[in-house]
Amino acid sequence: MFDARIVADQVSPAAKPKIRVLFYTDLIGFSGNGGFSLGILRDLILANQPFFAQFQIDLINRHEGGHAAKKLTSAVLGGYEQVWFFGLLQSNMPGEPENELVDAEVAALRTWMDAGGGVLITGDHSNPRPPGADPSLPDYLNLGRALGHRVPRAGELRVWNDRPDSSIEFSHNTHQPDPWGSDINNPIPNDLDPYPQELILRKRLGRPHPLFQGRRGPITIFPDHMHEGQLLIPERLPVEVWPTGRGGQPKPEIVAHGTDKRNGQVYGVSSVYDGAAAGVGRIVADATWHHYFDLNLWGFEKDGEVLDKLTEFYVNLTLWLTPKPVKLEVNAELLYWLSRSLSVRAVLPEGFRVPGITAAGLVREVAGQGVLDDLVWPLEGTPSVPEELLLGAVVKESVAALGDGDFEAFDTAGVVERGLRAGAEEYAAELRTALGDVEGLSEFISQGIR
Structure with a gap:
């Protein structure tokens, strides 16, 4: 398929x-x-x-x-x-x-x-x-x-x-x-x-x-x-x-x-x-x-x-329909594969979004949106952080954790937790920057128009 x-x-x-x-x-x-x-x-x-x-x-x-x-x-x-x-x-x-x-x-x-x-x-x-x-x-x-x-x-x-x-x-x-x-x-x-x-x-x-x-x-x-x-x-x-x-x-x-x-x-x-x-x-x-x-x-x-x-x-x-414990094992397999993908590695220096977009496209191709959803957010509810930021951060953590290729020592839960935290922090930083950009903008507009 x-x-x-x-x-x-x-x-x-x-x-x-x-x-x-x-x-x-x-x-x-x-x-x-x-x-x-x-x-x-x-x-x-x-x-x-x-x-x-x-x-x-x-x-x-x-x-x-x-x-x-x-x-x-x-x-x-x-x-x-x-x-x-x-x-x-x-x-x-x-x-x-x-x-x-x-x-x-x-x-x-x-x-x-x-x-x-x-x-x-x-x-x-x-x-x-x-x-x-x-x-x-x-x-x-x-x-x-x-x-x-x-x-x-x-x-x-x-x-x-x-x-x-x-x-x-x-x-x-x-x-x-x-x-x-x-x-x-x-x-x-x-x-x-x-x-x-x-x-x-x-x-x-x-x-x-x-x-x-x-x-x-x-x-x-x-x-x-x-x-x-x-x-x-x-x-x-x-x-x-x-x-x-x-x-x-x-x-x-x-x-x-x-x-x-x-x-x-x-x-x-x-x-x-x-x-x-x-x-x-x-x-x-x-x-x-x-x-x-x-x-x-x-x-x-x-x-x-x-x-x-x-x-x-x-x-x-x-x-x-697969339960969460097995899905975590599936996620480990996918993260190993993504961390070895040259398509992903080629864009790793590009922050979180670009590697995340690349990785998401690969997962959709081989597994579908449902598997991607559970990989991006293996928690309850729906994430408020863009999926490309979360996935990109998790993939980067996976690459770092698998630097020597030792899959047996790969701590999936730890990698995912660190990646999700990093993706959330990156998104918070983006929002703070955007907020800073618009602070005082109303007064600036009023002065410029008048």
Whole structure:
């Protein structure tokens, strides 16, 4: 995905930090099921892992070996940095009393997520309540509800107990029409064609969320589907559930929308919660697992533009959900590489800004904006100092610390702290100079004009 030529051989001799991802399902596997499978997703991510990290992807089927034989426990969760939920079942059923997460699993997830574990929560549309299910449940239950609705915080970000369903009247249809005039209300051939849906991206300061920032521009496409689910932003965000950090309370937000091709209505397809800003795990919620399934990826040309953009999104997602301790290891790898880059070394005498701008461009090229954000400011909240000043100062500290090339002795925390302090002090000095330049300017203007 990135141009390996600019990486060259200037990489750390240390082992790459490992980012371990668990796909947790109740039916879906890596193959089979008529394309309701995750093999292509896994292969795309593993084939495009960056030079500064090593990805591991495992899949656990909750019911493999017997009903609820493979529950989520603290021991299981401790082996992963993030969990991606791909559930199909709707609820507990007679003879299947633990299709839904039990209290012990919810408690284990809460502890793990509070410690930084990242979560992707998915599902799909709703179907009528299955015959035999608890009659007190709503008439419509979402596909994936059994695994998803009790996941702490993440479970609140999707509609589980109501429409949209799979009917033409009450569904969310994002099928991009094909040139042959195929009925967009039919899954085949539309799920299999090479035409993705176009996204509407929410932007902040002119940029989409880092998940949707590609190396060559915004990632504005997703696989399409005839009946997607619906995202939800909770009306109440009590701090005991959605904690507050030093920069305030981070709130979930929808960052990408899709359009119903029948009526033009716009729906959220991807939302994020930056829990890292409050010291807990990040969350991404998706309107449907069809954005990840083989069935919806088969139609895109291998190594083609569409699949390349989707791969960038999947890798961005993996990196963005990674907890802070591993990100600090990633930062160490990147700082080593930047300190060895001749492009950076050539401009080191130019203060902080120029090396910072150069380094930022390199990181965007090989890692994306999300990784750059966490490298520039590995703390809560958003920095008030320009990123080029902070990054330039940290890179200069890295070059000094790695003067003899001893990566084993590289104190990442110390280097970053000294660099951030130096960047902040440089910015303060710039502001003081600017303030001095304008002191007395009002009187000077008045005297000159009169």
